[in-house]
Amino acid sequence: MNGPWTTASAAVHRARVRGCLLGGAVGDALGYPVEFSSLDRIRSTHGRHGVTGLVPGAHGATGLVSDDTQMSLFTVEALIQARAREREKGIGGAWPVLLRQAYERWLETQSKPGPEQGGAPTGGLLGELWLYARRAPGNACLSGIAQMYAPDPWLELDGKPGQVNPDSKGCGTVMRSAPFGLVNPADAAFPMAARGAQITHGHPTGYYAAGALAAIVAHLVAGESLEGAVLRTLRLLARHPGHQETTTALEQALDLASEGMPTAEKLETLGAGWVAEEALALAVYCALAEPGVERALLLSVNHSGDSDSTGSLCGNLLGALHGDVGLPHEWVRQIEGRAVIAALADDLAAESVRG
Template structure:
């Protein structure tokens, strides 16, 4: 890996009216993603019929207990998202202090290796790691159905070279895998740089674990959409601009088709769970992205959009997480259902990490 490559330009918070708006959108993106994850985690792997049988004709209408009886638990989706944030904070601080960029792929891989450590032990090692950080958070030491490609990919200790082109070729690690484990962790890239740079960073970061072009393009697309939202764009506008960005890359057709299907469906009348399921189940990257985008587009209220995103037969926590990332980036944390957010596992840590990211980028 080339260590002297600079950070993608511009490496600063998008231009908004005030730093407070930016901070609210960073908080909203991370807390919204965690809320969607928590809403969906309790019903992941359940069919729509089973969800309705257990919770009523409308399905889940709020946070419900999982099989253990706990309410508000987050899954690997939020766990990996938080470790992504930690890596981005470290990378920006390193460049700001030393004036040397190019380390973000290695720092990202190392962050995911720390996440992998939380999946193999019951608690942080004692004494605590001297560097502190998320690896010392006991509540993160919970294995919540992580994806096989994420586990096996991180174990290969691969850090992508940011100088290599995104040409639609299969990546080195798990080249046939396009699971949603790429896209569900990639929103933070859109919080820290421009849409084009966020797309490239998220796509390359996805290649740490998944090599299928659709897997890494869908990750890049989510990051680009989030970047446009943070800059003040509408969701529909952000998606349309991201579609134009995708067209510049060979092998984009699956991701592009999924996003266009979400746009078309959002314009086709009132939302239903059956319409959500027409986009797929969300186990693969482009389907999870499409469902998250559709639900955020078609429902104006955050609470209803999140419930739509999790009431289906499929990867409910990932689709809920993506929908929450989008809603929070668009409306800020004040646009989320506060009574639900208050019940989310690790809420205080997530909010503090969001504030750290916003503060670090504000110094850029």
């Protein structure tokens, strides 16, 4: 992110940031209606190829996003605030508190019907009515945020259980962590995302998987291939005690992607995606094994598991790799909150360029 920016390079960066956030929302919306369905049920309901596009969910609407996209956007809002604070006041290190506060605002949207009326002005994401929707949020995210913990940003990652939910490694860590890779180089994105994950999840695999996603995204934004980004992230992971579960999951995804025609049955050998390292591995496999963006996204949601999270992560990766122009435009058009997501992405891209 350092060095001179030309108009062209800034435009490419903006497209990748937009692509990452919009791609995540597309994958989330594809998978949300079938999140708790088995592969057999998905196929019996939607045909032998499973989900082939956006379908109505339990709420009867198409293109709805879940807590994955919601929390990612609040992560973005916190990062924008942190970058602006550092630039304008020269104060660094406040981002964990700003991130925790952003997640507390998200938590507010999970219990209220909409922005408060007649009180203090509600700005930012708290003013967006469409975000006031409870879409199967993870228990560790809910309980963790309620503890109001902000990790020390200066401590080294030691592979030991964190203070909050020390045994939890659910995919709620990784599904919200792509934005860290949009404003930082990989070696900074990794520890930042890992520390951010510790606000809610203390298991080392949970926070290392979050760091790994952020690092992969950072490499993609810098122009690396997906395979190259994963390989470089594996080298980064190896520096940290307790990385083995995350490393093994990514290595298995790389190996499986090299084994010919991708299938849902192969995908399911990597797990169901309810825990962080499995969700990341499933997303990486789909993005690597399927050359087409649309087909990769569909593969990532047609399985027995956490379809919205694996779809969201796959979309993050593909969007960061190809930019928003590489996403299926008809799907993007139908996404809930699309204009807000795009505007927030542009604000994040602008802050990273200024930084």
